[in-house]
Amino acid sequence: MALSTQPYKGARDFYPEDKRLQKHIFDQMREVVESFGYQEYDAPLIEPVDIYLAKSGEEIVNDQLYSFEDKGGRKVAIRPEMTPSVSRMVAARRQELAYPLRWYSIPNLWRYERPQRGRLREHYQLNVDIFGVNDISADHEIILIADSIMRVFKAPTGSYTIRINSRKLVDFFFQDQLKLSDEQFHEATKLIDRWHKIDKADFEAQAKEVLSSDSHYQKLLELLDSKGLDELPTGLKSHASVEELRKLMSLLKESGVDSAGFDFSVIRGMDYYDDIIFEVFDTSPENNRSMFGGGRYGGLVGDFGVEPVPTVGFGMGDVTLQIFLELHKLLPALESEVDATVILVGDVYEAAQKVLTELRQKGLNISVDGTDRKLDAKIKNAAKAGVKYAIFVGEQELKTGKFKLKNLQSGDERELPSNDLVTEIGR
Amino acid sequence: MALSTQPYKGARDFYPEDKRLQKHIFDQMREVVESFGYQEYDAPLIEPVDIYLAKSGEEIVNDQLYSFEDKGGRKVAIRPEMTPSVSRMVAARRQELAYPLRWYSIPNLWRYERPQRGRLREHYQLNVDIFGVNDISADHEIILIADSIMRVFKAPTGSYTIRINSRKLVDFFFQDQLKLSDEQFHEATKLIDRWHKIDKADFEAQAKEVLSSDSHYQKLLELLDSKGLDELPTGLKSHASVEELRKLMSLLKESGVDSAGFDFSVIRGMDYYDDIIFEVFDTSPENNRSMFGGGRYGGLVGDFGVEPVPTVGFGMGDVTLQIFLELHKLLPALESEVDATVILVGDVYEAAQKVLTELRQKGLNISVDGTDRKLDAKIKNAAKAGVKYAIFVGEQELKTGKFKLKNLQSGDERELPSNDLVTEIGR
Numbered sequence: 001m002a003l004s005t006q007p008y009k010g011a012r013d014f015y016p017e018d019k020r021l022q023k024h025i026f027d028q029m030r031e032v033v034e035s036f037g038y039q040e041y042d043a044p045l046i047e048p049v050d051i052y053l054a055k056s057g058e059e060i061v062n063d064q065l066y067s068f069e070d071k072g073g074r075k076v077a078i079r080p081e082m083t084p085s086v087s088r089m090v091a092a093r094r095q096e097l098a099y100p101l102r103w104y105s106i107p108n109l110w111r112y113e114r115p116q117r118g119r120l121r122e123h124y125q126l127n128v129d130i131f132g133v134n135d136i137s138a139d140h141e142i143i144l145i146a147d148s149i150m151r152v153f154k155a156p157t158g159s160y161t162i163r164i165n166s167r168k169l170v171d172f173f174f175q176d177q178l179k180l181s182d183e184q185f186h187e188a189t190k191l192i193d194r195w196h197k198i199d200k201a202d203f204e205a206q207a208k209e210v211l212s213s214d215s216h217y218q219k220l221l222e223l224l225d226s227k228g229l230d231e232l233p234t235g236l237k238s239h240a241s242v243e244e245l246r247k248l249m250s251l252l253k254e255s256g257v258d259s260a261g262f263d264f265s266v267i268r269g270m271d272y273y274d275d276i277i278f279e280v281f282d283t284s285p286e287n288n289r290s291m292f293g294g295g296r297y298g299g300l301v302g303d304f305g306v307e308p309v310p311t312v313g314f315g316m317g318d319v320t321l322q323i324f325l326e327l328h329k330l331l332p333a334l335e336s337e338v339d340a341t342v343i344l345v346g347d348v349y350e351a352a353q354k355v356l357t358e359l360r361q362k363g364l365n366i367s368v369d370g371t372d373r374k375l376d377a378k379i380k381n382a383a384k385a386g387v388k389y390a391i392f393v394g395e396q397e398l399k400t401g402k403f404k405l406k407n408l409q410s411g412d413e414r415e416l417p418s419n420d421l422v423t424e425i426g427r
Numbered sequence: 428m429a430l431s432t433q434p435y436k437g438a439r440d441f442y443p444e445d446k447r448l449q450k451h452i453f454d455q456m457r458e459v460v461e462s463f464g465y466q467e468y469d470a471p472l473i474e475p476v477d478i479y480l481a482k483s484g485e486e487i488v489n490d491q492l493y494s495f496e497d498k499g500g501r502k503v504a505i506r507p508e509m510t511p512s513v514s515r516m517v518a519a520r521r522q523e524l525a526y527p528l529r530w531y532s533i534p535n536l537w538r539y540e541r542p543q544r545g546r547l548r549e550h551y552q553l554n555v556d557i558f559g560v561n562d563i564s565a566d567h568e569i570i571l572i573a574d575s576i577m578r579v580f581k582a583p584t585g586s587y588t589i590r591i592n593s594r595k596l597v598d599f600f601f602q603d604q605l606k607l608s609d610e611q612f613h614e615a616t617k618l619i620d621r622w623h624k625i626d627k628a629d630f631e632a633q634a635k636e637v638l639s640s641d642s643h644y645q646k647l648l649e650l651l652d653s654k655g656l657d658e659l660p661t662g663l664k665s666h667a668s669v670e671e672l673r674k675l676m677s678l679l680k681e682s683g684v685d686s687a688g689f690d691f692s693v694i695r696g697m698d699y700y701d702d703i704i705f706e707v708f709d710t711s712p713e714n715n716r717s718m719f720g721g722g723r724y725g726g727l728v729g730d731f732g733v734e735p736v737p738t739v740g741f742g743m744g745d746v747t748l749q750i751f752l753e754l755h756k757l758l759p760a761l762e763s764e765v766d767a768t769v770i771l772v773g774d775v776y777e778a779a780q781k782v783l784t785e786l787r788q789k790g791l792n793i794s795v796d797g798t799d800r801k802l803d804a805k806i807k808n809a810a811k812a813g814v815k816y817a818i819f820v821g822e823q824e825l826k827t828g829k830f831k832l833k834n835l836q837s838g839d840e841r842e843l844p845s846n847d848l849v850t851e852i853g854r
Contacts, residue, residue, distance in 0.1 A: 002732025003478055005519035008503060011471030013516050016530065019467045035787040037765045037794025040446045044438035044549060045472065045535065046493075046505075051430055066473075068495035071539045076435060078473075078505070089440050092432035098812040102794055103443065108472065112498045122471060137776050137797045255780040305429025338464045349564050353682040360462040367464025367529055370564045385525040 010113070010121030020334045022124070025153075025318060025325075026106055029126050032148045036141065038102040038128060043085035045108065049075040051084040054303050059269075064111040078110045082127040082315065083272070083300060090131055091304030099132030099309075118289075118320050128294075129313030131301070136244055138312040139276045139296060140251040146280055146294070146314055147257045153321075153330050160291070160324070163263035164248065164278045167295070168241035170267070173223065177235060178216050188220075195224055195265035196281075196288070223264045241275075248276065272297040276312070282324050291324055292316040339425050340405075341382040342368045343375065345394030352393050355403075355418055359391075362422045366391075383408045389425055437540070437548030447761050449551070452580075452745060452752075453533055456553050459575045463568065465529040465555060470512035472535065476502040478511040481730050486696075491538040505537045509554040509742065510699070510727060517558055518731030526559030526736075545716075545747050555721075556740030558728070563671055565739040566703040566723060567678040573707055573721070573741055574684045580748075580757050587718070587751070590690035591675065591705045594722070595668035597694070600650065604662065605643050615647075622651055622692035623708075623715070650691045668702075675703065699724040703739070709751050718751055719743040766852050767832075768809040769795045770802065772821030779820045782830075782845055786818075789849045793818075810835045816852055 007013045014022060030040070049067050052060065066078040079085060082105055090097065105127045113119055128145055130138045143162060150160055174180045174188055187210045195203060207217045219233070226232050229246055236242060245262060252260045260278075268277045277295030282288060294314025302308030325331045342359075344352060349370045359366045367387070369378045382390050392404040405421055406413045416424060434440045441449060457467070476494050479487065493505040506512060509532055517524065532554045540546055555572055557565045570589060577587055601607045601615055614637045622630060634644045646660070653659050656673055663669060672689060679687045687705075695704045704722030709715060721741025729735030752758045769786075771779060776797045786793045794814070796805045809817050819831040832848055833840045843851060 003481065003515070003730055004475065005515050005731045005733075007515075008471050008473045008475060009499075009501075011473060013471070013519070014469035015516065015520070016466035016468055019469055022469075023467070034764050034792045035790075037768070037792055039443035039764055040450070041443050042441035042446055042449075044435050044440070046435045046438060046537070046549075048431065048435060054430065063498075066495075066497065068493075070493065071490075072436075074436075088430070088432050088434075089442065092440070093442070098808050100794070100796065100798065110473070122473075133798065135797070137795075141795075251777055251780070254777050255784060303430050304432045306432075337461050337466055341464070350678055350681050353678070357682060363462075365461045365464055367527070368564075368568075369527065370562070371527065371560065381525050 008121075010115035012120065012122070017334075020337070021322075021331065022318065024332070024334055025321065026124075026126075028152045029106065029149055029316075030104075032152050033104045033126070033128055033145060036102065036145055036148075038104040038130075038145075041086065041089065041103050041105050042107065043079075043082070043089060043105075045079055046070075046076050047079055047085055047088075049077045051088060051303075052077055052080065054084075060111065064113055066110045066112060079107065080109055080111045082107050082109065082125065083129075083297075083313070086127065086129060087300035087311075088304055090309060091301045091306045094301070094306040094309070097131075100138070101131040101309075102129075103131070104128045118287075118323050120319055124318040126316040126318075127313065128316075129311055131309045131311050133312070134310050136247050136251070136276075138310075139248055140255070142294060142312045142314055143248075143252060143260065143278055144255050144257060146278070146292075146316070147252075147259065149316065150259075150280065153325055155324070155328065155330060157258060159283060159328050160259055161281050161283055162257070162260040162278055163266045163281060164245065164260055164276065165262065165264055165266040166241040166245055166276050167274050169236065169239060169245070170264075172239055172241065173219075173236065178211065178213075178219070180211070184210060184212075189267050192220070192224065192265045193267040193269070226262065226264065229262050244276065266293070268293055268295055272300060274298055278314075280316075282327070284327055287323060287327050289320075291320045335388065336386040337365055338367050338385070338387045339364045340366055340389035340391050340421075341378075341385070341387045342366055342391045342393050343378045343382070344368065344370045345375070345392055345397075348393060348395060348398060351395070351398050355393065355398070358418055359422065364422060364425055379406070379408065391421060435548075437542035439547065439549070444761075447764070448749075448758065449745065451759070451761055452748065453551075453553075455579045456533065456576055456743075457531075459579050460531045460553070460555055460572060463529065463572055463575075465531040465557075465572075468513065468516065468530050468532050469534065470506075470509070470516060470532075472506055473497075473503050474506055474512055474515075476504045478515060478730075479504055479507065481511075487538065491540055493537045493539060506534065507536055507538045509534050509536065509552065510556075510724075510740070513554065513556060514727035514738075515731055517736060518728045518733045521728070521733040521736070524558075527565070528558040528736075529556075530558070531555045545714075545750050547746055551745040553743040553745075554740065555743075556738055558736045558738050560739070561737050563674050563678070563703075565737075566675055567682070569721060569739045569741055570675075570679060570687065570705055571682050571684060573705070573719075573743070574679075574686065576743065577686075577707065580752055582751070582755060582757060584685060586710060586755050587686055588708050588710055589684070589687040589705055590693045590708060591672065591687055591703065592689065592691055592693040593668040593672055593703050594701050596663065596666060596672070597691070599666055599668065600646075600663065605638065605640075605646070607638070611637060611639075616694050619647070619651065619692045620694040620696070653689065653691065656689050671703065693720070695720055695722055699727060701725055705741075707743075709754070711754055714750060714754050716747075718747045762815065763813040764792055765794050765812070765814045766791045767793055767816035767818050767848075768805075768812070768814045769793055769818045769820050770805045770809070771795065771797045772802070772819055772824075775820060775822060775825060778822070778825050782820065782825070785845055786849065791849060791852055806833070806835065818848060 060080050110122045174185050266279050273295040275296035279290045279293035296312045390406045397403045402415050487507050536552050537549045601612045693706050700722040702723035706717045706720035723739045817833045824830050829842050
């Protein structure tokens with residue numbers, strides 16, 4: 001029986017046109033994060049399963065981890081996220097590294113999920129982290145980078161919003177003010193994460209059940225409805241976490257970020273965030289959802305037996321980003337990397353080697369069609385492959401050193417010496 | 428108990444200096460293969476296990492495959508090689524694709540092996556394939572690319588050799604001339620693969636046992652000792668495969684490849700090669716071994732239920748290449764991607780945002796040190812991180828628009844307006 005040509009369910013094949021788009025997206029990301037002084041690292045795609053058991057959310061570990069035993073009996077997993085790996089790497093060189101440490105990576109991550117729009121079993125995720133900075137400047141820089149990436153893709157003002165919250169504020173409100181039990185608190189955070197997703201009546205019913213109090217529900221509603229930090233109830237307005245949020249907003253404004261605002265419903269699923277958190281939302285009605293986010297976390301490096309390092313970071317997935325870019329028509333039409341196809345006329349493959357080498361050494365990307373198909377078929381084929389130019393090389397051309405160049409898009413033809421070919425094709 | 432900071436056994440962490448080197452190596456590879464008109468593709472790192480059972484060598488499937496059942500009961504494997512994946516992708520679009528099809532990829536591949544020098548459990552492998560060309564021009568192009576990659580790394584003439592053989596010639600000699608049984612044939616190919624690795628007396632003893640004939644051994648020895656195609660025994664010299672090899676050698680010479688020669692001991696492990704095969708050897712006494720290789724194969728696309736496509740390709744691993752480059756001192760010293768660190772003097776983080784944005788938008792990669800450490804500590808730290816320049820920004824500088832630039836390598840200091848900083852740092 002023939003093998004299936006389908007890729008593994010929930011995973012993608014990247015044909016050259018897909019890979020070209022991916023490279024364009026990654027190049028733009030790299031340009032931004034490197035301009036902020038971040039350096040790229042990577043880690044193995046397999047890790048000992050232990051490093052996920054400690055801090056990754058329960059859902060990931062129990063239901064979504066690609067875990068197995070290797071042939072030596074070691075329990076391992078394909079990475080579902082990058083944070084445990086990068087924390088391990090920082091811990092391994094805790095003393096030697098220079099802080100503030102700015103690192104990024106674009107790993108391929110795997111989770112066993114039911115494939116659906118915007119959620120596959122694998123995606124690439126830009127991970128950006130700054131290690132070793134205690135004050136709000138790190139939170140500011142990370143959010144500024146997230147915004148700069150949206151802008152490098154030319155996302156118009158208003159097409160996305162950056163919603164910011166503080167876990168410390170969440171803790172203070174639910175634990176110190178409402179005095180919820182641990183279980184209630186857990187349920188309450190899960191619920192507010194759904195604030196923008198479910199309708200208000202459903203939310204009210206569920207909130208009243210979780211909080212088991214009408215007045216608590218009213219207080220929560222007031223918080224969720226706050227349009228800014230100054231509108232917060234008096235008991236919260238002066239909390240230290242709100243002071244931090246206020247400084248952050250001021251810094252963001254000063255550096256030109258105009259899409260950021262406070263939103264108490266932002267929670268982030270991961271268990272390890274413990275201070276400022278943020279999410280970037282697509283505002284279009286067709287795709288009104290969180291695209292990516294991040295925040296501050298302290299504990300992960302410490303789990304590896306060294307002194308903890310304060311860290312702020314975010315992870316931005318390629319699948320959700322690409323949906324955003326498509327929806328807002330921000331994906332450019334990218335040309336083939338092949339500049340020209342040399343079409344051989346007659347049995348001149350060996351004789352043409354010198355001119356082929358010359359064109360390539362001058363920086364052109366040149367494929368060659370030495371098949372015995374008819375000229376017409378060769379031209380058609382080059383056009384089908386998306387190549388812009390054809391260069392015809394036969395005995396006559398090799399003798400005179402002049403070559404016919406055909407623009408396959410316009411149909412224009414010119415006869416040029418090889419040097420001028422390079423200029424004309426122009427790279 | 429603290430988690431281990433070690434990566435999974437046989438796998439590598441890439442700290443920024445390692446990643447920088449990897450990117451340099453991959454960039455060079457991409458430049459060469461793209462100049463020949465090849466386009467990059469990729470496939471999922473997990474594949475259904477079936478696609479390896481058909482054609483990958485037995486050793487891989489039985490002992491080295493990272494295979495497991497996913498949570499839905501599907502038998503899957505982490506890819507140990509790329510050829511089955513790319514064949515699947517070509518088969519899926521057999522009709523729509525334009526031939527000759529030139530594709531490359533640099534996947535991360537996994538095999539469960541005993542880690543040793545030059546052999547880890549994961550490596551990256553440049554895969555270059557041309558699909559749809561029946562004649563020797565494809566074999567020539569692929570070997571020319573392999574040679575061009577060695578040259579782009581400035582490997583000197585004589586530091587490597589390209590050893591070429593033909594599976595058809597091997598088949599003809601062992602099966603038609605010596606009339607070996609299938610089992611003998613299998614043993615004989617495994618043995619000649621060890622020709623350069625074991626000593627001659629051992630080889631003789633083993634060869635006589637496998638071939639069970641003294642005169643067969645003498646014939647084999649004659650073949651292995653042949654320095655060129657013209658020295659081959661009369662019964663082989665005129666075989667069609669030798670005619671092909673002769674054409675190939677002539678083409679390679681014409682295109683400036685001077686490291687290639689015939690070597691009957693080249694076999695290639697993979698079961699699917701069926702015609703011209705080649706290996707690139709490091710000639711240095713410290714590392715006298717095969718670095719990488721490839722050849723022509725026909726069947727793999729056909730295994731997916733479509734008409735087969737003739738293919739020639741090779742796979743070049745990053746670990747062995749890097750050992751070669753280190754040994755021959757061909758690895759350049761690469762500078763940090765960070766152009767300069769802005770050292771803030773006083774509480775000016777917010778006030779400095781404009782100049783930071785300006786420097787970044789002009790193309791500089793700028794990190795910022797806003798910690799409250801002493802100035803000396805900050806300068807030391809920037810130097811430790813390998814950054815070449817420090818720019819000092821305090822209230823005074825923000826007022827005058829002139830900034831002190833310190834070259835951390837030479838110690839030189841200059842005072843410059845922000846525009847001139849960009850020119851001086853120069854990117």
